[in-house]
Amino acid sequence: MQTAEQIAPPSAERPVHYLNVDYGIRSWLFTKDHKRIALLYLFVITGMFFLGGLFALLIRLELLTPAADLVQADTYNKLFTMHGIIMVFFFLIPSIPAVLGNFVLPMMIGARDLAFPRLNLASWYIFVVGVVFTLWAVFTGGIDTGWTFYTPYSTIGSNTKVIPAAVGIFINGFSSILTGLNFIVTVHRMRAPGLTWLRLPLFVWALYATSIIFILGTPVIAITLALVGVERGFHVGIFDPALGGDPILFQHLFWFYSHPAVYIMILPSMGVVSEIVPCFARKSPFGYAFIAFSSLAIAFLGFLVWGHHMFVAGQSAYASLIFSFLSFAVAIPSAVKVFNWTATLYRGSVLLDAPMLYALGFIGLFTIGGLTGLFLASLGLDVHVHDTYFVVAHFHYIMVGGAVMGYLGGIHYWWPKITGRMYPETLARLAALIVFLGFNLTFFPQFILGYLGMPRRYHVYPDEFQVLNVMSTAGASILGLGYLLPMTYLIWSLRYGARAPANPWGATGLEWQTPSPPPTENFAITRPRSRRGRRSSRRRPRTSSMTRFSSTTRRGSACGSSS
């Protein structure tokens, strides 16, 4: 079938799909198709990723030498702040849910679109407005509070563009909330007939857990940042110590969102890995229910651990004790996932295609990141490594080694579905290796630096740290190359890549049952089916019932070994 499609001249009877059904800028900007909206997100998010990466590059260049030669302290403060804000709020948080989730979630559950297509488009526009505000803050002087906006510095200390940046994140928060709301309603109401909860693909479970965090956590950061803005703008004191306000209270509210936000970033990546590993190991996922429910457990426990960011900020020792214990508890569902992926790999016939390389990289790097998280969750050790490069290395192992590896793996995995073209496999494997090596060279030295006592957020450092910093900067340039390479060949593949068949990987998810790229409403066949005894059938208008899940259908979207 693949060869037949390749031989056929492209002009002869080209199938209509979501990309060529309509042309012109209007058909994109006013689209209600979740697949097109996902691509709109992809453009903006990729731009933000490289902007954030540029700031990271400047930071690493400054740290090449112990002295302040490239930038001075003020500029350096702005660089790491803007790197953090852009990467966290405008890349990591929306990356997988808004791009990959938007694209494949409705297809995975056999629906024609999300529950609220207009709302989906609106959340993209809201996201863009948030981006515009933040870029305004970035290009008219920057902001230097750190991405955490700690008061009172952010309210009465800093003279930089705090309000535009806070407004940008506030607006962006609504985009997240609406996306999460849309996903939750879609998963509840629009599953194909017979697709019960415990047959959902694991990526859907991960997105569902993420959406819960979106709608429960994001409002709190929104109101907190709004208060910071009000305090700056109208001199209303809420966190102002001069009025008896408590800056620590800000930290509580901030981390009440921002720690769960870490799980917003990592859970979808775990979902991607849970799709890729069974597919390329040619086995069904080991411990399906454990992986599914560990996502929910992480989402739940994630809300109870925020205090571990504040061990040395002045909270009571008893609170710290409990937060420390709860932080250790999060390791349990995380480890459940890692063990189940490993067990899925065991005796599988493992194919080392590019998505799988990223997934394997994820498992290794996430394990390192997670275990060093336990170091930080221990009260005594945290006092020693607090605010050092150890922390920086730890969360980059989770964010970059985890979330970004999962994102790249997912992009490669679903690229044939999204574009209808195959990417060049050899080059992709090479890029995956470069990313893995560059990443480790960048961030592993930072563990050692932090343990030796180099504090974060300084642009100068003692001479004895230079060797490790040079290694780190060298790694960062390799890593940057590793990110540019996929960008290049993926764009190249749009025109020159081989045409992708419907199911290039031999996967079993519903999204692989439809042509690549899919038609506008995802599935060609929409047979109305009588649903025996289902009185609620009237209330599922948009479900395209192309497949009734039989009880023999494998759980999740594992690859059938028969293929």
Place this chain on the structure above:
Amino acid sequence: MWVFLVTEILFFGGLFTIYTVYRSLYPHAFGHASSTLDLTLGTTNTAVLIGSSLTMALAVHTAQVSRNGRLIALFLCATMLLGGVFLGIKAVEYAQKFHEHHVPGPYFHWEGGDPQHVELYFSLYFVMTGLHALHMVIGEGVLAVLAIMALRGRFGPSYFTPVELTGLYWHFVDIIWIFLFPLLYLVERHS
């Protein structure tokens, strides 16, 4: 819509948390500050808002059982009117605060003791009631659109979802006030 209201609860929840923390830290200052609020206006506003919830519920009910667009629009307009009265009274209260220099900021002035913590109270007062009023204004706008749609006969027993959802929203905003009122106005009046 229910999911959306959950996010709204969390949104206000942050503020209620701040209120709880500061009130338990500075109960006396909060009590003094609270007793300067005009209880008559506050109570009137509570009654007005509960009345508007009644008319909103009537509008939803009418839409569910009949196609009488004018009656639906009438109830919606009554809701808008009561909401407008609420906002008007709120504006009067805000104006009083400006005259008494109880608005936090450079012009804040307080005769009694503990001025910082009293200012903290008024910061919370303005942020919480202001956010609530903003929700009311949004609700008024939605109600206006609904009333026009109702006059055109869009709603009836077969299609009343927008009216019902707006009703949920309006009741939610109402409930927020039901919490705000005792917390801000009544904390010191139990004796």
